Amino acid sequence: MDFSEDWKSFFPVSISCSPPVLIPSSARPTLGPLIFNPIPQTLTHVFFSPSLLPPPLHIPQLSLSRFLATSCPGAPVLPSTASSIASLCGSQFQNDIASILQYNRLEFLKYDNSVFVFFPTSVNSEKVGFFALHVEGSNLRLQLDSNGDIFRAASGTCSSISRILAIPIDHDDDIRKSSTIGYLLASTLYSAHWFSVQYNSSLERPSVVYMGGKIFKTCCVAHACWSPHILEESLVLLESGELFLFDLKYYMKNSSSNVNFKGTRLRVPWHESNCSDGKVWLSCEFSWHPRILIVARSDVVFLVDLSADNCVVSCLLKVELLHMYTPTKSERFLALSRAGPDGFYFTVASNGFLLLCDVRKHMRPIIQWAHGLDRPCFMNVLNLSTLRSHSMEDTFKFSSEVGFCILLGSFWSGEFNVFCYGSSLPSQKGSFASKPSKTNKTLDAWELPYEIVLCGRDCHCGSCLLKEELSKAALPEWIDWQMKKEMVLGFGIMNNDLASLLCEPYKYGGFTLVRLMSSGKLELQRYEASWVHDRKSEDCHEQGLSLDKYLLFTVGDEKYKYRKSVVFHKLNFIDAYRRGNLTKLLVKELKDPCMDAQEEGPVDSDVHDFLCEKLNACGVGPFRSSPAIIAFFKDVKPSASLHDVALRKLWAELPLDLLQLAFSKHSESLDGAADQKKVALESLAVSSCPELPPFFLRKSPSCSNKGYTKARCDGDIVGPLLPLPILLLLHEIYDGCSDLEDGKFSVEEEIDTKYKEIMKTAGAISASISDSESFGNHEVSLADDADETWVDPSKPKPFLLYRPAAFKCSGTSDVNENSIDRHEIHDALVFHVMEEKTVSNKLESEPVGPEISDDLCLVELRFNSPSKKFEGGALKAFDILKRQLSKWQEGVDSYKELTGRFGFVKPVGRGF
Template sequence: MEIAGAMDFSDEWKSLFPINASCTPPLLLSGSSAESILGPLIFNPKPKTLIHLYSSDSLLPPLNPHPNLSLPRFIVTSTHDAPVLPSTASSVSSIFGSEQQNDATSTLIYNRLEFLKYPNSNSVIVFFPTGGNSEQVGFLVLHVKVSDVDVQLDNNDDIFKASTGFSYRILRISANQVANSVFRTSKSTGNSFSAIGCILVYTMYSIYWFVVGIKTLDSSLERPSLIGMGGKKFKTCSIVHACWNPHIREECVVLLESGGLFLFDLEPYFKSHSSNANVKGKRLRVPWNDSVNSIEGIWLSCEFSWHPRILIVARSDAVFLVDLRLDECKINCLVKVEMLQLYVPAEKEQILAFTKASSDGFYFVLASGSFLALCDVRKPMVPVLQWAHGLDRPSYIHVVSLSKLRSHSKDSAFNSASESGFCIILGSFWKSEFNMFCYGSPLPTPTGSIVSKLSKTFRTLYAWELPSEFMLSGHECHCGTCLLREELSKDALPEWIDWQQKKEIVLGFGIMENDFSSLIFESDEFGGFTLIRLMSSGKLELQRYYASWVSVKNVEYCLEKSTHLENHLLYTLANEEYKFPRRFKYLKLDYLCGNLNGNLTELLVAKLKKPCNGPQGKESFSQEAHEILCEKLNACGFGRLRSSSANSAVFNDVSLPASIHEVALKRLWAGLPLEVLQLAFSSYSESLEVLVDDKWVALEFLDVPDLLQLPPFVLRKSSHRSNKWSKKVQRSDAIVGPVLPLTVLLVVHEFRNGCSNLEEKQGRFSAEEELIQQCNEVMQVAREIAVAASGSELHNNHAVSLADDREETWVGSPKPKPFVLYHPVANNCSTMAHVQGRAVNRDKIFDTLISHVREEKCCTSDKTESVGKEMFDDLCPVELKFDTPVKTFGPRGLKAFNVLKRQLSNWQERFDPYKEFQSKFEKG
């Protein structure tokens, strides 16, 4: 009992119970008794306070408009035979880590708006990325007046722009207020530039600095301007985060994905009052050892702590305190992700967002996939507060004083709570979800009292009420009808369209200063704040929020809301309208649909049973095309009569490495009678044309090559014409094809053999099963002619020598060429693992390869230098074929060939997969 009592009164023990994850969290102030002290902590958009400031395509991010599926949605939509639940797909995708960073989600991680206040003025500069690739810094000025806001643009009524000099996409902009400095920009005109601050802009691999100021033209006109101070490129590692030093305003630190830290000093620039000064930077020697620098950890962010040489660096699995005050850097672990996994069953819990929580540098906030934690650098490994946030992969986190959110109030009863309280805004721009988490002292004390001063050093912090939803866009209505309507609209969208591209979402926001808000709006009962937000439709808006006891439904928007999501595609639209007429063609692809659905046989048999009364049925095939096909098949070893020599011909046709699937396809093609092949290969004069827009258009096919091959003639040149004949390109009589797919020909062949029960379920013919059977037969033939040669062992070398055929199983055929059957090293399993008895695994028929071994030519006493195609024989262990006339090389050609041959040999010796590939042939 004594231990339990001690644990009950321990702050460390209480902090282990997350808010929203336990029934009665010990560090939660809630209920009617707390309301009378804390005041209202829910913020709703105030009706009829929305002000449209500016709209332009320059405010839109250039996201990829092409549809793409996320990994969970790909898993769900790609498994039709065995449906997968969305929860299962999400759990599977989580094993592979985060998704690609070059999509819309990675672009919308950061807040796209950044504010810098004019000193001693009611004006603020708003910065944001702009340009075709967000490679420029765009900005405009908001001049706050009584009940109004003026937007200052450039002379062309467009936003101000400043270029970094490169086309790299800007990821984030950070502003910093500095002391006023005057720069002389022109001696002849006397124009001056008064600096009011500076900004840093970083892309994936570079960072740039700008001085922000007011340029005075002709002693009368003032306009904001940016002057570049230079930049730094990192060639080997990308930038993860960059931040200003709050203690020394002219310094900033950069964190790389490798964990490297760089400190840059802008003080020489401001001291010289010249734009020619260089920004000094140095690498901070932080000894990340193996225990700290985990392979799985991903560096996230960094912030300055309570001292200008103490940093807080966050990674996906831990948070570290880096002390650089002495010559030897000291690293202490503040947080491990394991301490957040007490209530999480998943093993892959990671830190997703991090930021500093107060100006003193002691407190910081981090968010994982499930929890939000408030921590103190003075209490390592123990969170001060925890919440179960319930958000989907939050990426944005920001801490703001409650006095800023409840400013300009009529009722002063809760001013003490406002001064001592804070609010954490957590969410995701891409998911369009944000929540507010309020916290502060257990009992707010009057500002300036002794108790208040002592509590700022070491104090117990409590969560104030449960988290509340933050309607950032101001347009949501979360009543049951609106939520159901929105979910139904999402389900109606195609699988490759993200609903975020159809709905207007917020891309960035900022809270105006309290003195600015008082000029525009009247005071509220319990106070409020004024929000400036950037919408995905390219609009910059301003709206007032007020503190309330309950979340109020947006009835006005609810009544006007459409039943479907609107189009707000998140990419810059082209300035020109689409010039060409929009025409839609509808094709009847019944055969393709039948093949995909597995009922091609029934469809074809039903068509074949119907007599053809059209002109196509009376046309006869060209006798010349028939003879050409016969000659090509005879040259490859196929006579008119099929026999066991077909196996030998198919294997002898394999020159380059081919899979079991490819050999089986060739065997099916070569096994078709000439009457059926006549349907697949014909001349252009026999090819039917298609009626498109009342015009007959010729179809496009490939010519049958002169190089000896079996159908479907894989090695051939591309066509030299389009689908329209012209005076320059006349209609030729070349043999082309295949004009029909193999699956159709197999069904026609079975139908011609008199199989009348093809439509019946019991005797239904399947082209897919026929292919699998052929793959089994190809493997069986390979195993029958496989003998141990040259001491090769199948189990050890993944290779089978087909060189010796002592039993001469191919009757009536010459001895086959040496073969090698092998499996690439890209797969960890052996070749024998893909063969079970006499059947081949369906998933492995594509990566079990078979190939010829090039025949060694007899060496003669007269060594003559090769000048023809034979000089390429020793470049590759497989047999090479050339579909080109024989040419001889001169002295210059031989010299160039020898240089290229040496380079190829060097590459072959260094490339391990090729060496492994070549060893199969040597052992065979």
């Protein structure tokens, strides 16, 4: 079938079967090799510095409106308010992570046999950092400042620089005599800044001088570019669609008066200026005329003609044109760039397609490719001669001169593809290489898109790709693998003249790439043109993928002294417990369990004696076949939930050999981690107070992972190192429980059984506050009946059992001990009522201990340091506070009624 030239592009490359816009495979050998592979032997480390890294950034996985609505539980933000705030903050807060690394962080400026490299630096990337690469003979020399660090230039702003653009000055220009070799344009979120690049030949030192800037207070900067026609002109596009033209000639003449640039606002009558429904202004470029511009929005590409008196705006391309090739309606434009062979051509990339267009043909792209990349935001068009320079033979010299390559990709995803195009083959028979048709102005795709490895150290064979995907899947869900892998943050291609001085020519030529890695390294590597894509790299094949060595965002100026790594701990047991599969997982892990603790190693006598002493102090002996349940209430001094009491009973009933698995000396845990070259987990030390596990009063150990003395750590017993559900399952395994294999044993049911037992006993030994009593419903009844009594009924009960009104979620006040609601097991509280006693007055000079606080309230207080004494001014201050508290208690009717009901008489103490 014969297609006209205008209809060829409606069959996209990589989607259509034999697209007519793609040169036939039989004719491609006449074009020369179009695939570029890195040469591993040419990898050269140039420089390393933390100043090359971006500042630390926290990337939200939620959109800004969703993040605001879910991050402030104390003072929630209404969804409508959050959405309005998000709309005012600009498109950089949208849920598009690729936009964070949208721009190339390296910018090159050539001067003689040198290349000046520019990049954002400092703590917030608010300064312009730079250094020089000099080619001397066949060697590359790096020029830094006198301290061996990069050069820095203040930008006049505290905002982070997102992009730097450089433009050289023609050597024949008169301004060359003033040592100025180029200009820089640095754009931030709300401003643009201009610099002049100078080189002092006598001092052989580069410098960057700040010229001025413009702050846009009402809108963000979407894009900025230099004019290819007039050296001193630049264009800035705002996210509102406004365009500003800046002329450096005017400001160079008046630089002494004002460094605040104003610019000329271009009055562009946008006919489709409504940016609702997620429409975002993307980019702007100069076309073939100094006053003809190409402006891209996420849905439309405009041609703005300012050459006449009236501004004329026309539509070049609409995103609806791509809907015939994709089932989704969410397609939008992402990037725009100028293209060769002249100023009439431009390229635009969308979510799924790359289009080469001509400003003279509206709504008719010349070539379309399906790129298959993830949100590509970086695009650059290069002449093929730049990528196939310094070759040993000139067979394909002319095709290199008329061919072009589009480099499209994303620094965030680390994927870049090359798209080659150029003049069409002559219709008549003949050799394209020997006698091309210079009058043929039509353009065709020369090759299918292919991936180029910019990092230069990846092996793309099937085994390595599979390992990489498995390593990504092994990371936790909240961590992006991009944050853990060494990535390319920026790159530049050295000039052909300089590259030819550094390396030997290759058969079909190649190019020299200078790249910036996320580890802070600057590297140089040579790429060569090839007929086939080398997917397997022998140097990288056996290395594998390491996702725990690098962090993408690290802190800037200060040199990082420690190993950049993060230790991940497997939480599979916690996840299994949360899902109710803990029993199955533990049985699976312990296929050959060792029942005898002596086979695992010697018993630590210190830990054994410590645990026995702790249990004996709480009335639970070492032989705990059937300990009295009342013993577990002796530890209840402050208010505690019945669930906590049930857990203490379960802890105390475990055998000592299992308890010793949960407690250890802190020094042994540190030594064991040091022997295995791991980081020891920090655990709290066990308190010396007489209490049962899991212990209420805790403190940090006297030493930590870093710099401890063994003498200090020997006395610290830390734990629990294993949670109670694990120990309960181990206990059942040791006892040979048959329900484990069937998965019938449940830790939750075991805890619920103890909870019911504790609740029943608590009802017998405690006085319950009934809901029928007039206490303002501040407390409600827990249980009123009990089958068993553990204390003399003629005496006042020493415990008070209640449920706070704040925990009352249902209409009933009682808790049925036969049915357990997992959401209310912490609602039933019990505390020990202070015994009635008389505190005699002491002399003012005598120190008084913690017993002075016995008459503060009904609850018996416990102090971690009972030996502390009050005397002097502290004693007087304490008496004043007690007097104020007593006055407040007398004004609370519910408290007076409660103390009267239980016969509580305020003791006679100091100050009363």
